Amino acid sequence: xxxxxxxxxxxxxxxxxxxxxxxxxxxxxxxxxxxxxxxxxxxxxxxxxxxxxxxxxxxxxxxxxxxxxxxxxxxxxxxxxxxxxxxxxxxxxxx
Numbered sequence: 431x432x433x434x435x436x437x438x439x440x441x442x443x444x445x446x447x448x449x450x451x452x453x454x455x456x457x458x459x460x461x462x463x464x465x466x467x468x469x470x471x472x473x474x475x476x477x478x479x480x481x482x483x484x485x486x487x488x489x490x491x492x493x494x495x496x497x498x499x500x501x502x503x504x505x506x507x508x509x510x511x512x513x514x515x516x517x518x519x520x521x522x523x524x525x
Contacts, residue, residue: 432501434501435491435524436519438517440486440515440517445487447511452508455503462492462493
């Protein structure tokens with residue numbers, strides 16, 4: 431089993447569209463949005479939630495595939511979808 435981990439930054443509707451596209455792929459074992467164990471907080475809470483701190487939503491997504499070749503197809507689909515939906519996708523080894 432192969433695991434693909436990535437972060438998606440963009441509008442909620444665009445991220446939901448990417449998750450829907452992933453869920454439409456029959457070969458995938460699992461598609462899961464992973465919660466952030468510790469939200470990013472600044473040390474100085476007096477400036478928390480200022481416009482510079484409030485950006486586009488970011489979600490962590492984990493995809494399990496049965497084969498590495500399926501993983502490559504998912505990777506390619508995510509790159510195309512990110513371009514179409516104007517979101518940023520960052521592939522990571524771990525969250």
